[in-house]
Amino acid sequence: MEKERLREILLDQNMEREIEFVQREKYQDLLKDIKTPFVKILTGIRRSGKSTLLIQLKKRHDGTYVNFDDERFVNFKVDDFQVLYELSIEIFGNKKYFYFDEIQNIVDWERFVRRLSESGGNVFVTGSNATMLSKELGTHLTGRYISYTLYPFSFREYLKFKKMDNLEFTTKNKAEIKRNFRKYLTEGGLPEYLMTGNRDYLKMLFESILYRDVMTRYKLTNERALKELVYIAANNISKEISFNSIKKMIGLGSSTTVSDYFSYLENTYLLFLVPKYSHSLKKQIHANKKLYMIDNAIAHQLGFSFSENKGKLLENLVFVELKRRGKEIYYFQEKGECDFILRENRIKEAIQVCYEINDGNKEREIAGLAEAMKKFKLKEGIILTMDQEEEIARDNLKIKIIPVWKWLLEK
Numbered sequence: 001m002e003k004e005r006l007r008e009i010l011l012d013q014n015m016e017r018e019i020e021f022v023q024r025e026k027y028q029d030l031l032k033d034i035k036t037p038f039v040k041i042l043t044g045i046r047r048s049g050k051s052t053l054l055i056q057l058k059k060r061h062d063g064t065y066v067n068f069d070d071e072r073f074v075n076f077k078v079d080d081f082q083v084l085y086e087l088s089i090e091i092f093g094n095k096k097y098f099y100f101d102e103i104q105n106i107v108d109w110e111r112f113v114r115r116l117s118e119s120g121g122n123v124f125v126t127g128s129n130a131t132m133l134s135k136e137l138g139t140h141l142t143g144r145y146i147s148y149t150l151y152p153f154s155f156r157e158y159l160k161f162k163k164m165d166n167l168e169f170t171t172k173n174k175a176e177i178k179r180n181f182r183k184y185l186t187e188g189g190l191p192e193y194l195m196t197g198n199r200d201y202l203k204m205l206f207e208s209i210l211y212r213d214v215m216t217r218y219k220l221t222n223e224r225a226l227k228e229l230v231y232i233a234a235n236n237i238s239k240e241i242s243f244n245s246i247k248k249m250i251g252l253g254s255s256t257t258v259s260d261y262f263s264y265l266e267n268t269y270l271l272f273l274v275p276k277y278s279h280s281l282k283k284q285i286h287a288n289k290k291l292y293m294i295d296n297a298i299a300h301q302l303g304f305s306f307s308e309n310k311g312k313l314l315e316n317l318v319f320v321e322l323k324r325r326g327k328e329i330y331y332f333q334e335k336g337e338c339d340f341i342l343r344e345n346r347i348k349e350a351i352q353v354c355y356e357i358n359d360g361n362k363e364r365e366i367a368g369l370a371e372a373m374k375k376f377k378l379k380e381g382i383i384l385t386m387d388q389e390e391e392i393a394r395d396n397l398k399i400k401i402i403p404v405w406k407w408l409l410e411k
Helices: 003-013 025-032 050-060 080-090 110-118 135-140 154-163 171-187 191-194 199-218 223-234 241-249 253-269 281-286 296-301 310-324 362-375 402-408
Strands: 037-043 064-067 097-103 122-127 145-149 271-272 290-293 328-333 336-342 348-352 382-383 388-395 397-403
Touching: 025 037, 025 050, 025 145, 050 064, 050 097, 050 122, 050 281, 064 110, 080 110, 080 122, 097 110, 097 241, 110 122, 110 135, 110 402, 122 171, 122 328, 135 328, 145 191, 154 171, 154 191, 154 402, 171 310, 171 402, 191 199, 199 223, 199 296, 223 241, 223 253, 223 290, 241 281, 253 271, 271 310, 271 328, 290 296, 290 310, 310 328, 310 336, 310 348, 328 362, 336 362, 348 362, 362 382, 362 388, 362 397, 382 402, 397 402
Parallel strands: 037 122, 037 145, 064 097, 097 122, 348 382, 382 397
Antiparallel strands: 271 290, 328 336, 336 348, 388 397
């Protein structure tokens, strides 16, 4: 790549720009680890705010910022990194902080990052594909990095975006929090979509993920089957799926191909598969998975109906929050079913999600939760609802019914 062209890009990308931003909760985690000698790897779905977070960090600890998602880097190769490094010193001085955005676009990037880190550079890297944390990093950066995942806005961050800083549960505040929660349930937490409200933006984001992060990266050619699989996923949030059934629906040759497609999509953070819990790993692998998506607004864009599926949306939102909190998630199913059981060496929590507890579903929801609690010797369980609150004692078990908006604001 031409040196003068690279100089132009560096100067352009490092111009001081006034950006109004919501300080992300992940910002404090990165600050806490900023002095460690490891490479900091931040992954997450495209447009979740990773670039803005790097710019926030750069304002605190000045350094060189490079966004490799810029189309001007199309001819950039691994050999050009040395020129980039020399230009960085020439233009900005011998800075020790480096912020590399969407670096997975450059083949063999990890070799340069390792060398830069070992020579004393404090390196932050973002990427939109979870495989950054497998093959690429496992080869050259084993034991030399810390990984973080950035999800769309949490409800707390969404309230900051809406300029609501006072979160005390006064009568007036509770009404405002609940009003905002109903919007959050349907609007989701993608920062740029929240700023514009433009549904075409969601379509563009989906297509970018599909073509750039899946088809190009994995050299796929069956666009029709891949799109159909995503649409099936978007319309089956929180439901069990069978790879074999989907294979027949979209006309693929084998269920292994379906499994591979889902794996590629999971790597982009667009969707997630949750396994059924079993003590037998073999049974766990072969059992049906439950499916969730990264954001309710994307699910709606891809065909999911809000009006008919409020309970599913609520469950999807809870799932993403559990991922945000770093939980290891399974679903439980024997006589009854429990939506989420969470493991830390052993099963520590059981959570049921129900839009509204009423006479028609109360016994079923409680029975499924209680069965999981007894199975894993838990004394306390939770049912998350839209806006109900109660405590139930049954068979020496304590079941708390909590509004999701209140649970989301727990510290």
